[in-house]
Amino acid sequence: MIPEGWLDQPIGDIANVVAGGTPTAGNPDNFAAPGSEVAWLTPADLSKYKSKFISHGARDLTQEGYNSSSAKLMPKGSLLFSSRAPIGYVVIAANPICTNQGFKNFVFTEQVDSTYAFYYLKSIRDLAESLGSGTTFKELSGATAKTIPFRLAPLAEQKVIADKLDELLVQVESTKARLDAIPAILKSFRQSVLAAAVSGKLTEEWREGMQLPANNNDALRNKIYNAWLEARNAEFDRKGKQPKTQTWLTKFSEPQFIKSASLSWISLSLENIAEVVDPNPSHRMPKYVTDGIPFISSENIQTINKLDFNKGKKITNEELVKQKTRYEITDGTFAFTRIGTIGKSVLLPSPHEYGISHAMAVVTPYKTIIDSSFLILTMNCTTILKQATDGIQSVGVPDLGIGKMKGFKIPVPTLVEQTEIVRRVEELFALADKVEAQVNAAQLRVNNLTQSILAKAFRGELTADWRAANPELISGENSAEALLKRIKAEREALSVKKKPAKKAKA
Template identity: 60%
Template sequence: MSAVIPEGWLEQPIGNIADVVAGGTPKAGDPNNFAMSGTAIAWLTPADLSKYNSKSISHGARDLSQEGYDSSSAKLMPKGALLFSSRAPIGYVVIAENPICTNQGFKNFVFTEQVDSTYAFYYLKSIRDLAESLGSGTTFKELSGATAKTIPFRLAPLAEQKVIADKLDELLAQVESTKARLDAIPAILKSFRQSVLAAAVSGKLTEEWRDGKKLNPENDLKCELSLNEGKKRKIEATSSHELVSDNFSTSWPISKFDELYRFIDYRGKTPKKSEYGKRLYTAKNIKMGYLSNEPVEYLSEEDYKSWMTRGFSKMNDIFFVTEGHTMGCVAINTIGSDIALAQRTLTLQPYGNVRTKFHYYFMLTNSFQKLVDLNATGTAAKGIKASKFRGLPLPFPAYEEQTEIVRRVEELFAFADKIEAQVNAAQERVNNLTQSILAKAFKGELTADWRAANPDLISGENSAEALLERIKAERETLATKKKPAKKASIRKKA
């Protein structure tokens, strides 16, 4: 670490200030070695600290039984000990709320009462990157006991430690509160987008705009079907139409997919992928609301010609996933016709005066997605048959109104996207703010005014030098005392 610290502070290897205590694990295959959390000897693993945000901890997911404790190298540490993960990953840190032991994935620090536990907690959080850089290993990095003892520790006078700990508690609580508010915004924006879509496909978004206009959707409904479509399409009865159709504007006709769109799908097994040729888009590329470039796959020119016999997609067609765990994902074709499509994908190509983006937005609504799910079959991999899909209802306002709805939705979505970008930037700043505050704290910047106002609390007997001597004396005294047997110490706890 940088040597820039306030005058009167000391920087020492942590092994000069605290006992470094490793952990242990009894035989995992013997259930008698373990007990329910909170019923026996508290024991912690790094997994217990994954996504754990509190400053202190009392127990992990399970305890050690007396038998398990006695048969392992785990050591019980006192309340206030700093538990520091030394592998998978390096740098989780928490304060022991009560006597506790850990597995071998920790190098723990037991300080004397001359070091404030909260101060040490925040200090160890501030040097996580340094600790990770000191780790070694190939499969995963690990911090050895010998190396852990060399970690530099910044020792401030005890009174200043407590001031720093209190200031960090206050400041970082504000940061967490801000972060929580920012983290809630994406869900609010998602709800906002769904509200916009619901208003769009129900006619409420253009209710005032529509008032007084002479619109005749029936004229646009007269779509000319291609001769290849014929009139023998099988359309099965669908269920739960009311989920969507009850919400359509009463001024709009209700159509169905079969009347407005040509269906292009590909059946059978997709030909073997090639290293080059025509770009292949599969169900994996069709996400909810966009086309993904991953994975990148190709069909050879020869296979492309033999496979793409049912038709080619065009710009602004709708892509839809018909089965599997991504069933219902829908996206607009923004790449053109020079592509190949795989099975489990459906291309909807409009007849006549249809704004595909309007129906694309309809297909993104929660109510339509639920309708698809209710009309799907299967268990492990649900799917909706084309014959069912053809009969699903569609709102059909006049083309002019479709265009206006799309314009308004895109305007509102652009507004939401702008807010989302601002939130993402703010989240990044807030995520960096914690480390910035910690860095300032351990350079003495948060307590500069306090030091100037309280010179007697950082000098003489209250200085860091005097504090270090007391720590050494206390540790020497403890080291000369006879240590009780491991088992007896646990029984005393019980």
């Protein structure tokens, strides 16, 4: 429904519809630097373009290029409407400008407010797309473009609608910009939480409240050291090695005490606190099948500890059997991406009915010294990620070697403090997740808000009170019907600016 007195007319009855043109693309003499010669526009120039007006595109045409093409110079105030790749971009010419053949341009008389027409054409983008035809890509033909319905309101009301939309949509864009900035803020917040966690700041007050005995740092460090020593010896036994073997002792270097009066932590290499395995040392790509066993890589990891088995490739059961001989997945085993995408972690679920890409390392923490959840959080903080990027070996696809990874320096508090750190981080991350969900919902609403406001505007809902207060501005000589008559009369006098005559050759 539209207000009484408004008219719906084919746009071809109200405006001249003018197509664009392109000179020979392979001739560099046809093109010039933007803003230097004849302004020229392509649909690509409008991708992510936010302004209402445009003065030129990424390239101008030279006079020679303009003369050799079918492009026509549109007068200032013309509506430039992309008719393919994609259909529906719209801007107002800020100055005389021409376009390529990917446009159907609308040249209105002064009886149609250009901003009003701009917003109306934005409001019917879906309709315009539905009118397109073609197999490779949809295109709006000149004949079809002329049939697009145009909603004609009285001229005074057009200006009121344009002003209201200017005001409202600026507010919408401002709100959208603030919402769009929040995900980066939340990402920074999560990293700040991790940084505080692995530096001891997150549990600083907790340690004070524990009322530990005097000289507790040395006592607790010794406790951690002894736990590490016990884990090391257990690893010796499991591997059938002896501590006296020099090469084996090199791996288990003595832990470093973190020099801090407030911390009772020690620093250990990753290989001292966890088994780190390459799941496919040959790095041969497995045979992929359509219907088989899930094969996980970085694309399956959504966020920390969130694994999506619906993505990625599939492998045969035979390939899975081979992988199972190389490593074991127990409670707390996780994967860490080390080729391509560096530094994404995910806890590996049981039972082990999936393959793992060689682009990931399989990490199994030694439970007597390190909590798996704490280690995963630590491996996702910026300090460890920096160690990862510093260890990249290739100049093409990022490749973090297993040996470099085993050398990561990990801060290790007592197990009881690790548990407290994990609890606090999860609590803060849950808060961030809640905010993120609210932001996502708000973004969906705001993204739909522009079209909702435009729809209301062109149903007359934004100006209902104005019409009631100004009946003289929408009736008689000011009515849309009288306006249409003037437009039809004036179109006879409207002419698209002619191309300058080609210069005669000397």
